[in-house]
Amino acid sequence: MANKPSSKKLERIPLSRERILQCALRLADEDGLESLSMRKLAQALGVKAMSLYNHVTNRDDVIDCMVDCIVSEIEVPKLDADWKEAMRRRAISAHKVLLRHPWATMPLVSRVNVGPAMLQYTDSTLGCLRAAGFSYEMADHVQNAIDSHIYGFTLQALNFPFEPADYAEMAAQFLPQIPESQYPHINQLAQQVIRGDYDGLHRFAFGLDLILDSLDRLEK
Template identity: 30%
Template sequence: MSEPKPVWDRPEPASRPAPVPLSRERIVAAAIELADAEGLAAVSLRKVAAALGAGPMRLYGYIDTKEDLFDLMVDAVYGEVRLPESTSDWRSDLREIAHETWRCALRHEWFAELLGGRPHLGPNALRYLEVAFATFGDRDVDTIMVAFGALNSYVVGALRTALAELNAERATGMTEDEWRLTRGPYLAQMVATGHYPALAKIMAETTYPDPATLFDPGLEILLDGIAARLA
């Protein structure tokens, strides 16, 4: 049994008169609006069809599964990433790619949930990869893969940390500072045991920056490491 073709490699149904005209573009736009408002878990073919005023079965002419829909949604967000136009400075280009990915993922919080794992193969995602790999020029392929993998892991990890903190605030109704105050007496008691000297130093001297504040300094440390490897 042959594997089904990727959704981008399957033609859409021919246009026909209908009270509610459909297209993959309209379906994806409705799904993204739903995910932005209610989260990825709220996205279903039934809800997307209802948002479009169409019957759920009509969507199956355009997509076969919810996974197809997620693939199309992810690729649409990749299409929003403003990629550098030149590849003359790999460090500047990678910094711009990281910032743009961060920006788009914070606008579409569900996007980070679908990053990682197997690579996305939609046309916008492939263009994203093409530009990212091209920034390294004619360097060793294995080094490029390690460097880009490290960058991608950092951006995804930072995004998920930032979004987890944001979701915790929504769930508890407490800001990070307010939550920390509730845990202060317990942490002070544990630190007083003398078993956690490194942690005690951090707690005494840190300003407790939020993930967004940490993103740029952490990115620069990573880029320093890539520069050292490329050298």
């Protein structure tokens, strides 16, 4: 005897702002922000595109909220923490988060981001620096100097034209273009990479520590 179909209908998960944002984040992580459209987002959610506008204003609204979601993943400095250690942990956390979401750095630096996570992140950073004795002006300069290192290093890491494992091979390939007679120092550096004396890797923490150590000598 055939089984009778269940009289209980499967309930569709209701559409919500949170569900839309989580789907948008997944799509952006997979294919990049440029490929994210309201139509594609609706298709991924199995709904009509117009139904999205009951929960979000437009694509810009979605992107702003996505950025705020990313910022919420970054470690927030504690006001009573040692400021150098707090800024170091914050920077390393931000760098790791942005590497996990390769699309996120550009909208983070090119948009006015005033979501709750960003406001808390910024306020806590300023608060930690103020507790350490920095004036508001100097705290703002310190935050901007550290953030410039985070964003610049992250963008370089995400867009570098070849993988770290290929550095020695690429150095050997380009060596004829940098003859020692004309470019002696670049040539010697390249030869160190080719020989394996130096891996050629740029290290996030090295630049960060240079910044933090120099900031420690500032008059607050």
